[in-house]
Amino acid sequence: MHVVVPFAADTPKTRLSGVLAPTERTTLARAMLADVLSAVVATGHVPTVLSTSPLTVESLFSSDDQHASVSPALESLREIPVTVDDRPLTAAVNAYLEAAEEPVAIVMADLALATPAALSTVFDAGAADGVAIAPGRGGGTNALVVRHPDFRVDYHGASYVDHREHATEIGAPLESVDSFRLGTDIDEPADLVEVLIHGREDGNQSRTATRLRELGFELETTDGRVTVVRTESDP
Amino acid sequence: MHVVVPFAADTPKTRLSGVLAPTERTTLARAMLADVLSAVVATGHVPTVLSTSPLTVESLFSSDDQHASVSPALESLREIPVTVDDRPLTAAVNAYLEAAEEPVAIVMADLALATPAALSTVFDAGAADGVAIAPGRGGGTNALVVRHPDFRVDYHGASYVDHREHATEIGAPLESVDSFRLGTDIDEPADLVEVLIHGREDGNQSRTATRLRELGFELETTDGRVTVVRTESDP
Numbered sequence: 001m002h003v004v005v006p007f008a009a010d011t012p013k014t015r016l017s018g019v020l021a022p023t024e025r026t027t028l029a030r031a032m033l034a035d036v037l038s039a040v041v042a043t044g045h046v047p048t049v050l051s052t053s054p055l056t057v058e059s060l061f062s063s064d065d066q067h068a069s070v071s072p073a074l075e076s077l078r079e080i081p082v083t084v085d086d087r088p089l090t091a092a093v094n095a096y097l098e099a100a101e102e103p104v105a106i107v108m109a110d111l112a113l114a115t116p117a118a119l120s121t122v123f124d125a126g127a128a129d130g131v132a133i134a135p136g137r138g139g140g141t142n143a144l145v146v147r148h149p150d151f152r153v154d155y156h157g158a159s160y161v162d163h164r165e166h167a168t169e170i171g172a173p174l175e176s177v178d179s180f181r182l183g184t185d186i187d188e189p190a191d192l193v194e195v196l197i198h199g200r201e202d203g204n205q206s207r208t209a210t211r212l213r214e215l216g217f218e219l220e221t222t223d224g225r226v227t228v229v230r231t232e233s234d235p
Numbered sequence: 236m237h238v239v240v241p242f243a244a245d246t247p248k249t250r251l252s253g254v255l256a257p258t259e260r261t262t263l264a265r266a267m268l269a270d271v272l273s274a275v276v277a278t279g280h281v282p283t284v285l286s287t288s289p290l291t292v293e294s295l296f297s298s299d300d301q302h303a304s305v306s307p308a309l310e311s312l313r314e315i316p317v318t319v320d321d322r323p324l325t326a327a328v329n330a331y332l333e334a335a336e337e338p339v340a341i342v343m344a345d346l347a348l349a350t351p352a353a354l355s356t357v358f359d360a361g362a363a364d365g366v367a368i369a370p371g372r373g374g375g376t377n378a379l380v381v382r383h384p385d386f387r388v389d390y391h392g393a394s395y396v397d398h399r400e401h402a403t404e405i406g407a408p409l410e411s412v413d414s415f416r417l418g419t420d421i422d423e424p425a426d427l428v429e430v431l432i433h434g435r436e437d438g439n440q441s442r443t444a445t446r447l448r449e450l451g452f453e454l455e456t457t458d459g460r461v462t463v464v465r466t467e468s469d470p
């Protein structure tokens with residue numbers, strides 16, 4: 001199975017622009033990508049980054065990376081291949097699906113809470129000629145395994161609903177995978193709470209949580225609700 | 236194992252007051268409670284409703300309930316016991332824990348996406364002297380299994396973080412259960428999207444989704460994001 005991680009290298013995470021400057025958003029997006037790639041490699045798969053512009057994977061993983069101390073080895077992380085395709089997400093993924101000769105998994109690059117266990121569950125899910133989806137909040141398709149040759153993606157809008165209908169149309173059985181970790185994509189300021197709460201639970205440290213803390217973010221509880229506050233600098 | 240479902244019968248779902256009138260919020264809260272109780276009964280457990288005021292469980296399940304056609308039988312649903320405790324959530328649950336002589340599971344009444352499979356996973360999780368939690372968005376404790384005699388709850392704020400620390404303090408091993416369905420409590424208008432998307436996937440119809448549709452809610456996609464709109468009436 002091919003595992004593809006699409007990455008918008010040029011305009012990352014615009015919905016976080018209220019709390020993070022452009023270079024900080026790039027830093028955070030790259031930390032999330034590194035965490036996702038690291039979790040995929042730990043499942044035993046070699047991911048391909050499908051990037052909108054050239055990307056040096058080595059630069060995601062510094063030689064003093066404290067986060068790769070447990071698994072997987074730094075060398076295997078730094079050898080992850082990159083395919084550049086500057087088309088929009090849907091077109092790029094469909095081109096990849098069309099050319100693929102074996103099952104393909106598509107994992108979003110902002111699933112900062114992804115663990116090897118959660119990813120293995122979705123990689124192993126679905127029938128031999130079917131589709132498996134770990135839905136995201138708001139009807140997103142956060143992780144997807146495609147084993148049916150005719151399945152194509154459309155990431156616009158409530159893509160989970162559209163993908164479910166499309167699977168029915170082409171007769172591909174669909175399995176929905178129930179995962180809070182894979183259901184949590186980091187798009188908006190409120191999502192940063194989840195990184196700080198859950199970002200370091202499976203033994204490996206979370207690069208994303210580390211970067212957020214370096215940027216001055218911490219949890220705050222007000223009126224019984226939890227938010228993030230930024231104590232050091234502002235964009 | 237005792238399964239307890241706390242229910243705030245008097246002031247339900249105030250954060251939905253922007254889109255639902257008080258009586259409608261009561262209708263929705265009761266539909267969610269009915270869905271949760273139905274899912275618990277389908278796991279083979281008999282839940283107890285821990286209600287802030289007297290509640291007739293029979294009235295949650297009408298005799299022409301289309302949703303109970305698959306499982307479980309309507310009679311077993313209508314015989315669910317109710318314990319009235321008008322104290323705040325934390326105090327009422329702790330009193331229950333203190334009196335209990337066997338493990339206790341506490342399942343929030345607004346987990347409208349709960350399925351028997353997701354609940355069984357959390358009921359079966361955790362060590363014999365430990366604690367298992369299915370966290371909610373924002374650090375909530377949406378479903379909790381307590382097998383350690385000294386564990387007490389504190390639902391204020393980021394309760395998942397506090398419960399994790401408390402478990403460490405008393406030497407109770409904690410297992411976190413990764414479930415999108417149990418992680419999704421229905422508190423705010425944006426959460427209604429999840430009910431309409433995921434509310435009827437496991438063969439049983441969702442009472443909550445049915446009520447929302449009766450109230451005129453449907454999905455709408457604007458600028459690539461999914462929201463609910465209300466087509467018929469407004470509060």
